[in-house]
Amino acid sequence: MAKEYVDINTLKYLLYQVHALDDLFGFERYEGHDRPSMDMFLDAIKDFADRDLFPFFKEMDDDPAGFDNGEVRVHEQVAVMMKKGGEMGVICGPLDYDQGGLQIPFMVHTAATYILDAANNHLPGYATLTLGAAELIVHFANQNLKDTYVPNMLLGAWGGTMCLTEPQAGSSLSDITTKATLTDEGYYKISGQKIFISGGDYQYVENIVHLVLARIDGAPEGTKGISLFVVPKNRVETDGSLVGNDVKTLSDFEKMGQRGFATTHLGFGDSDDCQGWLVGEANQGLKYMFLMMNDARIGVGRGAAAIAMAAYQASLQYAKERAQGRKISETGKKDPGEDQCLIIEHPDVRRMLFLQKAIAEGSLSLILLAAKYHDLQRSVSDHSEKEKYQLLLEIITPMVKTYPAEAGALAVSNGLQVLGGYGFCSDFILQQYYRDIRIFSIYEGTTGIQSQDLLGRKVLMNNGKALQLLIEEIGTTIAVASDYKDLQEWAATLKGKLTMIHEVLVYLKTFANKENYERYLSDANLFMEFLSYVVIGWNWLEMAYVAKQALDNKDAAYSEAFYESKIHTMKFYFKYELTKTNALAETLMHKEVLTQKMEKEFLV
Amino acid sequence: MAKEYVDINTLKYLLYQVHALDDLFGFERYEGHDRPSMDMFLDAIKDFADRDLFPFFKEMDDDPAGFDNGEVRVHEQVAVMMKKGGEMGVICGPLDYDQGGLQIPFMVHTAATYILDAANNHLPGYATLTLGAAELIVHFANQNLKDTYVPNMLLGAWGGTMCLTEPQAGSSLSDITTKATLTDEGYYKISGQKIFISGGDYQYVENIVHLVLARIDGAPEGTKGISLFVVPKNRVETDGSLVGNDVKTLSDFEKMGQRGFATTHLGFGDSDDCQGWLVGEANQGLKYMFLMMNDARIGVGRGAAAIAMAAYQASLQYAKERAQGRKISETGKKDPGEDQCLIIEHPDVRRMLFLQKAIAEGSLSLILLAAKYHDLQRSVSDHSEKEKYQLLLEIITPMVKTYPAEAGALAVSNGLQVLGGYGFCSDFILQQYYRDIRIFSIYEGTTGIQSQDLLGRKVLMNNGKALQLLIEEIGTTIAVASDYKDLQEWAATLKGKLTMIHEVLVYLKTFANKENYERYLSDANLFMEFLSYVVIGWNWLEMAYVAKQALDNKDAAYSEAFYESKIHTMKFYFKYELTKTNALAETLMHKEVLTQKMEKEFLV
Incomplete structure (x- = not known):
C-alpha cells in the first residue's frame, strides 16, 4: 500500500500563494476566519483522512456496497464519515451561520473534501451529497421544510440525495416521468423510479432525504414542467417519530469502480403512499x-x-x-555488471x-x-x-x-x-x-x-x-x-x-x-x-x-x-x-x- | 449481453481483398490450401467461438482463476479450449506438416485466433502459449525433446508456457538469476522463481511444459549468459509415466482484468529435484x-x-x-413533444x-x-x-x-x-x-x-x-x-x-x-x-x-x-x-x- 495520497505542500501553495485565499478574509462574509484557523481546519481534516478514510480504501473495494433483502449494506466507515464528518463541518461548512453552517470559504471546503477524496474516494460522497441536498432545501424550500430536515442532515444523522435520472431519462432530463399529484393535505403523492442514485440507501443513518425531480399532473412538456420535491425515506410525524414513506430500494448497481459508494435504484410510491413536499414554486425544479x-x-x-x-x-x-x-551510457550500451x-x-x-x-x-x-x-x-x-x-x-x-x-x-x-x-x-x-x-x-x-x-x-x-x-x-x-x-x-x-x-x-x-x-x-x-x-x-x-x-x-x-x-x-x-x-x-x-x-x- | 463480438465481413475483406491472402497459395509452402479450405477453417472457428467461448466470457470474469491448496483452479471452458482447440488446429496450425502441423498461413491462424480473442480473450492464451512453447522446442531443441513433448502439446493434452520474468527481472531480462546446474546424467538442476507466468498452472491438462530462461553456473553476466530449458511440471519416466518435477505454484496473481487467464508465480527446485533440459546451445537462450x-x-x-x-x-x-x-433543430432548440x-x-x-x-x-x-x-x-x-x-x-x-x-x-x-x-x-x-x-x-x-x-x-x-x-x-x-x-x-x-x-x-x-x-x-x-x-x-x-x-x-x-x-x-x-x-x-x-x-x- 502506498504511504501517501496527497501533496499537502502543493495544496497549500495553490491555496495561499497562487490563488491567494487570504484575499477572501477581507470580505465581511469571511471575516470570522483567518489563515491559522483555516490551517487548523485543514490539518484536522488531514488527520481524519489519515485515520478514518485512507486505511479503508482497498477494503471498501474488496467488500463493496451490496443489496440484500431490500436493504443496501455499506462499509462501516460510512457511519464514521457521516458522524465525524458532520461534526467537523464537512457537511455544514460552506453554509451561512444562520443556516447552521460555518460560513467557511468554498475554497477551503473544496480543499478539505479534496483531501478526503484523495484518501478514499468511496466515502466523501455520502457527506457531500447530503450537503447538496441540504443546500437545495436551505435556498429554495419553506421554513417548515428547513426546520424539519436540515439540522439532522448537517449533523450527518440523516443523509441526502439528488434524484434526477430515470431509466428513460439520463442525459435527456426533459423526459422525466416521475409523477407528483397534489393532495388535499397539501403534500404531493409521488410515484416513479429513479436510477443511479448515489448514496440512495444505507444502514447507518436514521433517514435519507431525497430531493426528487418530478412532474406535477398536467405540467407542461419538457424541462418547463419539472418540479422539485423533498421526499424522505421516512416521513416525520407530528410527534417527531419517523414512519416509512413508501420509498423502496429496488437494487444497488454493481460497478467497475467506486464500489464502496452505493449507487441505487429507487422506487417511489409503489404502495401509493409516498409523500413529497414541493420545494419553492411548481415547474421551477430544474432551475433550482x-x-x-x-x-x-x-x-x-x-x-x-x-x-x-x-x-x-x-x-x-x-x-x-x-x-x-x-542508464544508457555514451556508447549506447548498458553494463550488466553495474x-x-x-x-x-x-x-x-x-x-x-x-x-x-x-x-x-x-x-x-x-x-x-x-x-x-x-x-x-x-x-x-x-x-x-x-x-x-x-x-x-x-x-x-x-x-x-x-x-x-x-x-x-x-x-x-x-x-x-x-x-x-x-x-x-x-x-x-x-x-x-x-x-x-x-x-x-x-x-x-x-x-x-x-x-x-x-x-x-x-x-x-x-x-x-x-x-x-x-x-x-x-x-x-x-x-x-x-x-x-x-x-x-x-x-x-x-x-x-x-x-x-x-x-x-x-x-x-x-x-x-x-x-x-x-x-x-x-x-x-x-x-x-x-x-x-x-x-x-x-x-x-x-x-x-x-x-x-x-x-x-x-x-x-x-x-x-x-x-x-x-x-x-x-x-x-x-x-x-x-x-x-x-x-x-x-x-x-x-x-x-x-x-x-x-x-x-x-x-x- | 451484446449479440455480436466481431465483424466477419471486415475480417474477410482485410484478409482477401486488402491483404490478398490468395497470393500465398502460389508458394510451395501453402499450396495445400486454397480460399475455400481456409474459409471453412475460419467458419468452423467462428462456430467454436460462438458456442464455446463467447457465452462464458462474463462468467470467467465473475468466477476468476484462483489459487487454493497449492493448485490453480480455472474455469471448465479451459478444458474445452485446449481439447477442441487442439483438435481444430489452434495449436498446431502454423507448424509444418512434418512437425505435426497443418502448415496453414500465419495470416489465417492470426485471423482464427483473432476471432477467438474477440469472443473471449481469457481463453485463447492457454492454447497460443502452448503453441509458442512448442515452437521453441520444434525449432531449437533436440529430437528427443521434440518427441517427448511436442505431440501432446499440439493436441492440447499438455499445456506450455514461456517463463521469463522474475521478481527482480521484468523489463530488465539481463538480471535473471534462475540457476541451472549440469548433472552427470546430462540434465540440469533448475532453481529459482518466475512470476507473471500466464497459463502457468491449471487443472485441465496432464502436464505443463515450461520453457524457462536460466543461467548456467559460471555463465557470463547479463544477456550473454542466459540459456533456455525445457522444464516440465511433470517429467516423463522411461515407461512414459509422469512424476512430479519439483515445480511448485506459489500463487496466482489476482488481477484487474483477464481474470479467467491464470497468471502464476512458480517456484522451481524448492526440494532440489527440478530437472531441466537445455534447448539448443548454452547461453543462446535469449536469442531463441x-x-x-x-x-x-x-x-x-x-x-x-x-x-x-x-x-x-x-x-x-x-x-x-x-x-x-x-436532434438539434435549425432554431438550435429541441422539441420535447417529439x-x-x-x-x-x-x-x-x-x-x-x-x-x-x-x-x-x-x-x-x-x-x-x-x-x-x-x-x-x-x-x-x-x-x-x-x-x-x-x-x-x-x-x-x-x-x-x-x-x-x-x-x-x-x-x-x-x-x-x-x-x-x-x-x-x-x-x-x-x-x-x-x-x-x-x-x-x-x-x-x-x-x-x-x-x-x-x-x-x-x-x-x-x-x-x-x-x-x-x-x-x-x-x-x-x-x-x-x-x-x-x-x-x-x-x-x-x-x-x-x-x-x-x-x-x-x-x-x-x-x-x-x-x-x-x-x-x-x-x-x-x-x-x-x-x-x-x-x-x-x-x-x-x-x-x-x-x-x-x-x-x-x-x-x-x-x-x-x-x-x-x-x-x-x-x-x-x-x-x-x-x-x-x-x-x-x-x-x-x-x-x-x-x-x-x-x-x-x-x-
Whole structure:
C-alpha cells in the first residue's frame, strides 16, 4: 500500500500563494476566519483522512456496497464519515451561520473534501451529497421544510440525495416521468423510479432525504414542467417519530469502480403512499437543481483531481523504490555488471511521472480557481464585479468538471504503467484508482453533455462576454509572466493559443450563423479538449510565475526545489500537452463533415 | 449481453481483398490450401467461438482463476479450449506438416485466433502459449525433446508456457538469476522463481511444459549468459509415466482484468529435484526466445485489436437500440413533444463509434499485414526479397504490439462512454473489456520497452534500411491511391507525413550522432505514437483505395455501403487521428530537455 495520497505542500501553495485565499478574509462574509484557523481546519481534516478514510480504501473495494433483502449494506466507515464528518463541518461548512453552517470559504471546503477524496474516494460522497441536498432545501424550500430536515442532515444523522435520472431519462432530463399529484393535505403523492442514485440507501443513518425531480399532473412538456420535491425515506410525524414513506430500494448497481459508494435504484410510491413536499414554486425544479449543479460539477472535478493526485503519489513512491534496468551510457550500451538503477532515473518513467504531476496539480489549481470565483461572486458587492465572477465561473465549470476526469484517467493509466505488471495486480492500488476514476467522465453530465454546454451555451452567453472575460484573465497572467525573462517565451506560446481560440471560433461560428447548430456543435467534445488545454496551460503559467517570484524574493515557505519543480512542470506541460492544441485546431477547422447522420449508414 | 463480438465481413475483406491472402497459395509452402479450405477453417472457428467461448466470457470474469491448496483452479471452458482447440488446429496450425502441423498461413491462424480473442480473450492464451512453447522446442531443441513433448502439446493434452520474468527481472531480462546446474546424467538442476507466468498452472491438462530462461553456473553476466530449458511440471519416466518435477505454484496473481487467464508465480527446485533440459546451445537462450518473440508480440497486438473490435460491436449495438435526447433543430432548440431519437444519431456518439471503428479495424489491418510479412519472409526464395520482408516485419512489430493496446484502450473507453452510466455497471460488458485490455500495454515488453526497441534498434538497423523499406511501401500505396481523384488529397496528406518523419529523425539523430543516446531515446514513446499514427493512416488509405476500386468495378462481394464505410472511416481517421502527428512532431523537436535526470529532483 502506498504511504501517501496527497501533496499537502502543493495544496497549500495553490491555496495561499497562487490563488491567494487570504484575499477572501477581507470580505465581511469571511471575516470570522483567518489563515491559522483555516490551517487548523485543514490539518484536522488531514488527520481524519489519515485515520478514518485512507486505511479503508482497498477494503471498501474488496467488500463493496451490496443489496440484500431490500436493504443496501455499506462499509462501516460510512457511519464514521457521516458522524465525524458532520461534526467537523464537512457537511455544514460552506453554509451561512444562520443556516447552521460555518460560513467557511468554498475554497477551503473544496480543499478539505479534496483531501478526503484523495484518501478514499468511496466515502466523501455520502457527506457531500447530503450537503447538496441540504443546500437545495436551505435556498429554495419553506421554513417548515428547513426546520424539519436540515439540522439532522448537517449533523450527518440523516443523509441526502439528488434524484434526477430515470431509466428513460439520463442525459435527456426533459423526459422525466416521475409523477407528483397534489393532495388535499397539501403534500404531493409521488410515484416513479429513479436510477443511479448515489448514496440512495444505507444502514447507518436514521433517514435519507431525497430531493426528487418530478412532474406535477398536467405540467407542461419538457424541462418547463419539472418540479422539485423533498421526499424522505421516512416521513416525520407530528410527534417527531419517523414512519416509512413508501420509498423502496429496488437494487444497488454493481460497478467497475467506486464500489464502496452505493449507487441505487429507487422506487417511489409503489404502495401509493409516498409523500413529497414541493420545494419553492411548481415547474421551477430544474432551475433550482441547476443552480446547485455548478457546485456539484466542481465536486466531480475535485474528486477526479484527487484520484489523479493519489495515483501520482502511489506511482511516485514505487518509482523511488523499484530498481530495474540501467542508464544508457555514451556508447549506447548498458553494463550488466553495474547495479540496477531506480526506475525514477529512466526518462520514460520520468515522463509518465511528470505527466501525472502536470495533470494532477493543474487540475487542482483549476478546481481551487473555480471555488475562488464561487466565493468572490457571492462576496463582492459591486454589481459588475459580481457578474464578472459569475460569468467566469459559468464558463470554466464544464472544464472544471471534465478536464480532471478525462486527463485524470490518462494520468492514472500512466501511474499504473509505471508499475508494469504489478500495476495490473490487485495487490497494488493503482488498478483501483484506474477503475474508480472512470466514472467521473459520466457523473453529473457526461463529457459530451459538458461539451455541448461549453460550446453551445457558455461560449455564446451574453454575446460571448464570459469567454471574453476568461481571455482577459489569461491575458493578465501572460502579461505578468512576461516580466520574468525566463518565462517570456512560455508566455508568448500561451498568447499564441489565444489567437488560435479566436480562429477556431470564427470558423465554427460560421455554422451557427447559418443556423446549422448541429454542425456547429458536432465537434464540441474536441473544442472542450482544446480550450481545456489552454486553460490548464494558463494555470501552469500562473503557478510558474508565482514560483519564480518566490525564488526571486527568497521566500522560504517552500524549498527552492519545490518552486523550481513548478516551473519545470509548467515547461513539461507546455512541451508535452499544450502542443496538442495544434492538432485539435486543425481537426476543428477541417472542412469534412463526418459525424452528422447521413442517408447511408456507415457505422457497420 | 451484446449479440455480436466481431465483424466477419471486415475480417474477410482485410484478409482477401486488402491483404490478398490468395497470393500465398502460389508458394510451395501453402499450396495445400486454397480460399475455400481456409474459409471453412475460419467458419468452423467462428462456430467454436460462438458456442464455446463467447457465452462464458462474463462468467470467467465473475468466477476468476484462483489459487487454493497449492493448485490453480480455472474455469471448465479451459478444458474445452485446449481439447477442441487442439483438435481444430489452434495449436498446431502454423507448424509444418512434418512437425505435426497443418502448415496453414500465419495470416489465417492470426485471423482464427483473432476471432477467438474477440469472443473471449481469457481463453485463447492457454492454447497460443502452448503453441509458442512448442515452437521453441520444434525449432531449437533436440529430437528427443521434440518427441517427448511436442505431440501432446499440439493436441492440447499438455499445456506450455514461456517463463521469463522474475521478481527482480521484468523489463530488465539481463538480471535473471534462475540457476541451472549440469548433472552427470546430462540434465540440469533448475532453481529459482518466475512470476507473471500466464497459463502457468491449471487443472485441465496432464502436464505443463515450461520453457524457462536460466543461467548456467559460471555463465557470463547479463544477456550473454542466459540459456533456455525445457522444464516440465511433470517429467516423463522411461515407461512414459509422469512424476512430479519439483515445480511448485506459489500463487496466482489476482488481477484487474483477464481474470479467467491464470497468471502464476512458480517456484522451481524448492526440494532440489527440478530437472531441466537445455534447448539448443548454452547461453543462446535469449536469442531463441526473441526469435519467437515477434510472433508473441503480434499475438499481443492481435488480442488487443480483438478486444477493441468486440467492444465496438457491443457499443454499436447499444447505440442502435438506446433512445435518448433529440436532434438539434435549425432554431438550435429541441422539441420535447417529439419522440426521443436513437443515440446513434447524435454526432458526438457517432464520433465515438467511428473512433472505435477506425482504431479496431486499423489495428486488425496492421496485424494481418504483419502476419503476411511473416508468411512472405518464410515463403519467398529470393534472398533480397526475404530480407525485405524480414526487415519490414522487424520494424512494424513494435507498433503491431503497441498501437492496438494503447489506441485500443482509448477505443474501449469510448465504447464504455457510449453507454453512459450503464457502461460503468457490471451488468454491461463494456467495463470488462475496459479492464481486460489494459494489460496489453504491459504484456511481452511494455510500451516503453517497445518504443526503445523501435527508435533505438529498428529505426537504426541495417543503416536505416528497415525504415526505408517501410517508407517505400507507404509510398507505393500513396501512388496507387493518387490515381483515384477522390482520394488524391488524402494521399497527399499522408505523403506530407513521410516528410515529417524525415524531419523528426534528422532532429533526433543529432543526439545519437553526438553519442547522447539517452537524449535520443528520451521521447521514444512519443516517436512510437507518431510513427504508429502514420502507419495506421497508411493501412486506412490502403483499405480505402481497395474499397474505391471495388466500387468502381461494381464488385458485389460486399455492399456499396460497406465499401463506402471504409472510405468514410479513412477520412475520419485522417481528420481526427492522423492530425495528432502535428502535435507529436512539435513535441519531438522541442528543444527543452525535461525528462532526463537532473541534479535537483523536481519530482516531488
